Amino acid sequence: MTKHKFTARDGTSVVFREPKPSDAKLLMDFINPFVAxxxxGLTINKRVRLKEEKAWLRGWLADIKNRKGVMLLVEADGRIKGNCTVSRLVWKSSHMADAGIALSKDVRGRGIGEALMKETIExxxxxxxxxxxxxxxxxxxxxxxxELYKKLGFVVVGRIPRxxxxxxxxxxxxxxxKHL
Ligand SMILES: CC(C)(COP(=O)(O)OP(=O)(O)OC[C@H]1O[C@@H](n2cnc3c(N)ncnc32)[C@H](O)[C@@H]1OP(=O)(O)O)[C@@H](O)C(=O)NCCC(=O)NCCS
Incomplete structure (x- = not known):
């Protein structure tokens, strides 16, 4: 279970860690402010309820156990302030994975996203x-x-208009x- 302290370039101290079953409420409180x-930058446009978040987290914990995905969270002041995921695709695309990242407003722009994504990919x-x-x-x-994705070695391969x-x-x- 990965868990360690990370100090951002402005001195902000956070913890990077993997999720646990009791995180559903913290995760819900993290994601819902993006709706407003x-x-x-995220597609979410409807607040999630605790029941939905619990089901989502259960699915993720199973995927992590089965090596289908990894997730790292950013925790600070007893709250979750960031999340980065890598999730394996299936069948003929199982050599590929989707990635996603989001940080709460108050911790953006200080190097946390870059460090979190690098570590999640690793x-x-x-x-x-x-x-x-x-x-x-x-x-x-x-x-x-x-800009962050380019910096980490991702290249643009296409665009879906609208x-x-x-x-x-x-x-x-x-x-x-990004090729690994
Ligand atoms: C996108 C996001 C994950 C980036 O994380 P972050 O911690 O804010 O970014 P970092 O401070 O680690 O910056 C990493 C690099 O991103 C780029 N970057 C950061 N802030 C930027 C800004 N305001 N404008 C342009 N590029 C910027 C720079 O290349 C930066 O490297 P540098 O600091 O050496 O210049 C974060 O801002 C976020 O969660 N935003 C809201 C949700 C979102 O957009 N998620 C991604 C959906 S695709």
Missing amino acids: EPMS LARKRMRGLEMIQLKAFDYNERAL ANKEGKDYYDDVLMV
């Missing part, structure tokens, strides 16, 4: 045998995420991959 954040490399490539997508407006709708506005998905 305009152009949050954990995936170690635990998920046969993994060759990671794919992810970002909204075209999400410069911060696109893949996301917020109110009356449409945004493209930018698709990126």
Whole structure:
């Protein structure tokens, strides 16, 4: 079970750790504020309830146990403030995985996202045998995420025009991959 302290470049101290069964309420409180954040960078647009979050977490813990995925959380002040996942695809795509990352507003822009994603990918490399490539997508407006992914070696391979709708506005998905 990975768990250790991480000190950001501005001195902010957080813990990187894997999830545990009792995390559902903390995870729900982490994800729901993204619903109200305009152009949050995430697709979620409906608050989740505890029952849904518990089911989601149960699925994830099973996948982690079966080496189908890895997840690292950022914890600070008794709250979850970040989450990064790598999740294996199936069948003829099982050499590939999806990745995703999100940090709460108050901890962005201080190097935590970069360190979290690097470490999650490293954990995936170690635990998920046969993994060759990671794919992810970002909204075209999400410069911060696109810059981070480029910095970590992801390259743009495509674009889905108008893949996301917020109110009356449409945004493209930018698709990126990284070969391990
Ligand atoms: C995207 C996200 C994960 C990045 O994490 P972060 O901790 O804020 O980013 P970091 O401080 O680690 O920065 C890493 C790199 O990203 C880029 N970056 C960071 N902030 C940026 C900004 N405001 N504008 C452009 N690039 C930026 C830079 O290349 C930076 O490297 P540098 O510090 O050497 O310049 C985080 O901001 C976040 O969760 N945002 C909301 C949800 C989201 O967009 N998730 C991704 C969905 S695809």
